[in-house]
Amino acid sequence: MSRTCLSIVLAAGEGTRMKSGRAKVLHEVAGLPIVLHAAKAAVDAGSQKLALVVGRDAEAVVACVGAQFPSSRAFPQAERLGTAHAVLAARAAIAQGFDDVLVLFGDTPLVKPETLVRARAEVAAGAAVCVVGFRTQRPTGYGRLLMQGADLAAIREEKDASNEERRVDLCNGGVMALAGSEALALLDEIGNANAKGEFYLTDIVEIARARGLAVRVVEADETEVLGVNTRVELAAAEAIWQGRRRRQTMLAGVTLVAPDTVFFAHDTRIEADVIVEPNVVFGSGVRIATGAVIHAFSHLEGADVGACASVGPFARLRPGTRLGEGAKVGNFVETKNAAVGAGAKVSHLTYLGDAVIGAESNIGAGTITCNYDGYNKYRTEIGASVFIGSNSSLVAPIHIGDGAYVGSGSVVTEDVPPDALALGRARQVVKAGRGREINERNAARKRSKPA
Template sequence: MAGLRGGMPSTALILAAGLGTRMRSRLPKALHPIAGRPMVQHLLAAATQVFDRAVVVVGPDMPGLEKAVAPHATVVQAERLGTGHAALQGAGLLEGSGGDVAVLYADNPLITVDTLKRLVAARAQAGLALVAMRPANPGQYGRVITNAAGDVERIVEWADATEAEREVGLCNAGVVCAPAAELFALLRQVRNDNAKGEYYLTDIVALAVAGGKRVVAVESPEAELRGINSRAELAGAEAEAQQAMRAAAMAGGATLIQPESVVLSWDTRIGQDVTIGPNVVFGPGVTVEDGVEIRAFSHLEGCVVKTGAIIGPFARLRPGTVVEQDAHVGNFVELKAAVLGRGAKANHLSYLGDATIGAGANIGAGTITCNYDGVNKHRTVIGEGAFIGSDTALVAPVTIGDRALVAAGSVVVEDVPADAMALARGRQVNKPGRGFKGKPAR
């Protein structure tokens, strides 16, 4: 593969071996989700738009992480001895390949394509480039120490910094980019004589400067570079991602009545002139076409809502659902693996699972498709223009013909022909004198 600058292929080397200890989780840190997608996949999505390939450093016994980053190559960091040690694990795959290598962190999932492109461009003008930021609260970030010309002299970790160095506002984001051979040569020189006894990736900066290499920093906003090491920091990153996605939806022509209450997924697709009410949640895999109204407290995942449809309030659309043009899904209606035809209505208190519902059909309140027999799922087909009375149970597999009418309260276990009326309920029996006459009110 040709490199991005016409030379050798460039590589994103992603460090993802962290255990998530501070999150108090058995799940590897890189797999914790933001906007419905593992953070390492967010980073891969950005990196693969800039670099020719990606290699992920994982810890031992992390099959879930290896699966999540496939088909990208992985290498294992058997011992967690610091970021420099982790990056060095990529030497076997990358050292002789030429091209640049950028070392990225799975727990910096919000870094943008623009920042990575600027990093690559900066590296073309220097021996080594890194990404830095000026956080509102520098806290315990490593400090980037520059010279009078603005070039980087070294990075000092907070634990090892003097009081004067801790006053520096320019902080290290951890990301570096250098030619592959030079990067790994520098990593082999890194020592662990520091407060934590670890091999710091950032020590290669001072080593590069000592070797006569020019080192430059690319500044980017804190919001995209914040590290995620705790549940609170994960929540902060989620908030940043949600704010950006809401802004993009509104810029694209959607109205969010109470934006801060709407939860989006990384792959939510929203058309123009869509109105979204308060407290609507989008799980992964949702496409909403133009002119749709989604009313308050609805939950959608893995579904398609077509032009002019109305959803909710308090509706739930589960994976495999398609709501066709101008169809209505009302309050406390749940659809799963169902197609609700054009102009069809299911306005109240219904469950429609594994069902195909024809155009213009009307589904009465309390209707359910009994799609599961305890072993297998079965499908219900409701024809165009059919009317299903309230409190009907359709025991699948069953087909209701076009323009058929099913009387309220029916339990339908056989197909209903087109244009027919089905009554499937016990005959009413009245017992005189058996009511509440003469009984005291409670």
């Protein structure tokens, strides 16, 4: 859309029902603060500028949004005098003269950009105001949208509605699009002659109608306008978001064996022909290439998994993990800041931290990279086609050359040249009959103990 657009995100609420030490809008859905979900939807709908109306924890909210949208501008709302009062806190931004002004709520993380685009289209077609509405079989408590043909005549709060109006199932979703040329004049006319003495944004509908301006409605799914006020609603928003993403992922060619048990982050990227088994959690920053298999009960965060690689079951891939094509990270393996080369195998019971594993190498069960001395971390470099025997400890910093072999149970503290054999363990000693003596002594001690 070639029209200019300002989005005002209202994020000044106290959020007392969350019973939290931080602002409500900083709580997360899919690993992303809910205020960023709203801001991202606005930007994806074509907004060039974001105006963030802030109150509680203003510095933290501004920093959160500004980190992702540096051009956003914050406007404090010192007093809470209603939604129209909150919108007018961004008066200076509105006065810059945008074609469209979107009003969103920072605690409504599920609104879709497509819905906002449809609302903007109504403004582009001549409406001064476009309200996003939804239909529900449980309208109790919502403001009703009262239509006259294609036009919205009024938003009637339930306490003021007649019995007939209360039967209306088209409800106010809160999100609005305003014509920039009319926005300030309409907002300034909103009064506070009501029981609470507050300025309600919903009054803009009848004000616009009284001026002979067109007011339209676009309908969205009820889930899009779910507001988050409690932890229960936060969990509900998470469930809806996950359901959407699971469906999108499967339609894009990914197999989810048990979809309801797989959890994605907001930025998870999975290519077609990946298989994800039950009970898998993707944290932020994960990319899975085509043909990979993520086995059950695995947890991935900040990891890049190459084509046809295999992860798990019961694997944990932490930030900085990179798996090459066909690599295998098996059960009860943990990796962090580790690159595992193409075809390399880390099959079970292993920790790799701050490490590079060359192509086609094999890391035996129970191997650990000793990368931390209590103060600093150090790097382990393992070349291609290296065999590390089971239960080995590799004390970093260390380099093991291509084709080298480390014997099982070794503690390796020095570099190993290519094609060399390294043994870092005590020589085995066998003492005939000593085992029987030890057993007999221990049995006698046990018999001598009081019952």
